[in-house]
Amino acid sequence: xxxxxxxxxxxxxxxxxxxxxxxxxxxxxxxxxxxxxxxxxxxxxxxxxxxxxxxxxxxxxxxxxxxxxxxxxxxxxxxxxxxxxxxxxxxxxxxxxxxxxxxxxxxxxxxxxxxxxxxxxxxxxxxxxxxxxxxxxxxxxxxxxxxxxxxxxxxxxxxxxxxxxxxxxxxxxx
Numbered sequence: 244x245x246x247x248x249x250x251x252x253x254x255x256x257x258x259x260x261x262x263x264x265x266x267x268x269x270x271x272x273x274x275x276x277x278x279x280x281x282x283x284x285x286x287x288x289x290x291x292x293x294x295x296x297x298x299x300x301x302x303x304x305x306x307x308x309x310x311x312x313x314x315x316x317x318x319x320x321x322x323x324x325x326x327x328x329x330x331x332x333x334x335x336x337x338x339x340x341x342x343x344x345x346x347x348x349x350x351x352x353x354x355x356x357x358x359x360x361x362x363x364x365x366x367x368x369x370x371x372x373x374x375x376x377x378x379x380x381x382x383x384x385x386x387x388x389x390x391x392x393x394x395x396x397x398x399x400x401x402x403x404x405x406x407x408x409x410x411x412x413x414x415x416x417x
Contacts, residue, residue: 273416276367279313280320284328284359291331291357292398299328299359299402306406311414323364324413329377330358333390336383353390356381357401363413371416378412380404 281304286296303324304315313322335350358379365371382397384390 274313274322274365274367274414276321276365277312277314278316278320279307279311279322279324280316280318281307282323282325284326284361286328286331288328288331290333291328292394295328295331295398302402303406303409306410307414310410313414321366322413323366324361324409326359326361328357329360330356330379332356332358335386350386352383353386354381354383355390355394355397355401357398357405359405359409361409361412365413371413373412376412378405378408380408 281300284296284299284303286293286299288295292298307313308315332355334354334356335352336354337350337352339349339351356379358377360375360377362374363372363376380401382400384393384397
């Protein structure tokens with residue numbers, strides 16, 4: 244009985260020591276930084292909507308604020324990210340046979356692909372920096388739907404995945 248009490252007391256005494264060795268952030272962010280600077284992402288695509296760069300930048304700032312304890316600042320952030328939207332592309336996928344050898348086969352689906360190139364600076368841990376890293380994602384839609392009617396929802400789906408990928412590459416070090 245005394246050995247059980249002695250073991251329990253030893254565990255209680257060691258608990259604070261072990262607790263100080265383990266550090267985990269429930270936000271998923273593996274950084275000690277307090278601020279992030281998100282500079283404008285410029286839209287360098289031919290087909291993308293004119294406001295795509297501004298929409299992307301604002302939603303990326305929102306994503307960092309909602310998913311970390313970082314404060315977004317306009318300049319001198321401990322973490323800094325900027326970039327360019329480099330791809331906004333519609334391509335036919337999933338061809339179906341048209342039955343005629345004189346006419347090309349139509350596609351059953353069209354794919355919207357959006358690509359972003361980003362530069363990231365971590366002033367506290369320079370080994371985490373990266374330059375010109377590409378983040379790309381796509382979504383398909385049936386050719387029976389008009390692109391204009393699905394464009395906004397497709398963009399949101401694609402950009403949401405790119406925000407996750409950028410967050411993981413910068414703060415989660417994935």
